Amino acid sequence: MEKSKIQDGAYGNFVTGMGHAQMDKGESTFAKPYGGSDLYELAKMKVQDGIAARIVECVPETAFKHDISIIGDEDGTVLKECFSLGLIEALQVAGEYQRLTGGAIIVTEYENDDLQSLAAPPTSSAKVRQYRVYSAGTVDLQSSDFEGDSPKVFRVTLLDGERREIHPQRCTVIYGKKAPDVLRGVSLRERFFGTPALKASEQSLKNLANVMASIVNMATETGVMLFSLENFNEMLSKPDCGIRDAQELISLVKLSMSSFRGVFSGANDKFEILSHNFTGLPEVLQKAMNMVSADSRIPMSILFGQSATGLAQTNEGDTKAYGELVESWRSRYIYRPAARLISELAHRNCNASCSEFEWGPVTVLSLKEQLEAKKLQAETLNIYYQMGAIDADSIRESVFHNGHSWEVTVED
Known part of the structure; x- marks a missing residue:
């Protein structure tokens, strides 16, 4: 018999024993191996789910909320050039792509460039003209394109559907969170760029949506109308017209309810609404929200606008934790690529030497x-x-x- 497979995570494996031959609950049950991230599914969640969009967007937005300070740029010329050519915007977009797809590349275009010249390295004297950002999902990587761990070419899909080759010297890579090198089932894209930040919250977001949908359904169907009509069985047993008579009677009752909230009933007829009371729903919903917050590492008060306990209290601790998350993210993933791009822009367009910068404050x-x-x-x-x-x-x-x-x- 073919062994059945079910999808489960490491925590589920630990609790249930799945994935370990000596601990399996059934001899034909094994945990499904990691199959990589479905970027199309994550992109749909980001567009359709406001919480997913906030997980992707809030960290880069906070990171670039206040202007950076470029060391050595006393008169602000380099910083103005960064804004005018869209470098700061490109870095923020690349940060959002990094959290959604696991990585991104920022392509620097120079004066006198065209689509054919992108496959060649830039000339040393050309000034920067603009920047384009491509997510990891639009970059087609093949094992034959690599020399060691570095690609010899980047292939991207343009808006017209045409694929273009771009020279690595024109590309600045924004990496995501590295996947464990011992993990099987990791695609070449994830091995090079990294895994999406939204992937860790995918299941908890779906669980939260299911909980919310169940609560809405229960609230909608909480009342059941009960009609007890005298001699109803005899009415149905009449030949030819019994069903029609019952339908007309029920239609009359519904019409009266929708018109003036009254009910027609005979002397021995009864009408009542059976309502169902549900308890514990706020606690279940709170636990589902807590799981999303834990998976995304974004505090409850930042992500949902309320504290984890549901009480009215200050979110000073959450603000501090969120600030540490933003500072860690931009220092680990964004600083070095941004410093490289700023240094090149300062050298080519402003004839200045600026290789370092300081981040703006997370909170003011x-x-x-x-x-x-x-x-x-x-x-x-x-x-x-x-x-x-x-x-x-x-x-x-x-x-x-x-x-x-x-x-x-x-x-x-």
Whole structure:
């Protein structure tokens, strides 16, 4: 007999024993191996499911919410060139593709380029003209295209359906989360680019949708109308006209209900609505939401607008955790490709040497939060002043000279 296979994850294997011959519940039941990510399915989820779209988009949007600071760009010329040529926008789009498809490539196009010249390396003196972003799903990789771990050519599908070869020197790769090298069933695309961030949340998002649909169905069908009509069986047993008489009577009852909310009934007829009460639904829905939050690593208050406990409380801890996630993501996946592109743009278009930059803040204090922080700073400085550790002139010079500063230093 052919062994049946069911799809399950590592956690399910651990709980049920599936996937281990010595622990299987049935001798013909084995866990289905990893089959790779279905990018078409993930793309549909991203378009149709607002939570899936937020998982994909919110991290890159937060990462580039505030402008970067390019080291060595004193007058802001390089940064203006980055915005005018669409480099910052291209990086954000590539970040969204990375979380949706596992990776992306940013293709740099130069002056006097055409579709035929993309297969050749750029000239050393050509200025950057624009950037194009392609997701990992539109890049066709073949094992014969690689020399070691690096591809000799990138093949992409354009909007007109035509496939073009692009030289690697024109491409900046945005990698995703690397798949374990011992995992079987990983496609060449995932081995090179990485796995999508949305993949980890796919099943929990579908479970949440099923829970929501079940709750809606239960709420819709919670009331059952019960008609007890006298001599109803005798009416149905009449030859030829019994069924018609019953249909007319029920139609009359429905008509009266839709018109003025009344019911026609005989002396011994009865009419009642049987309602069903459901308990525990908020808890089940909360658990499903918690699973989506855990799989996506995005806190509940950021992803769903409420805390994990469902109580009215501040989300300061969630904001901090989300900020750490964004900082880790952009430092690990985006910084080095972005620094390379900025350095090339500064050299070619601005004749400047700028190879490093600093990220903008993830969060900015509101006016109320700034005032509260300044009040706390003033109380702290007053303590040092009363101790004699610092004088008023040092406080004025450090904190209020040419604007406000959080740093306080004292010269010998």
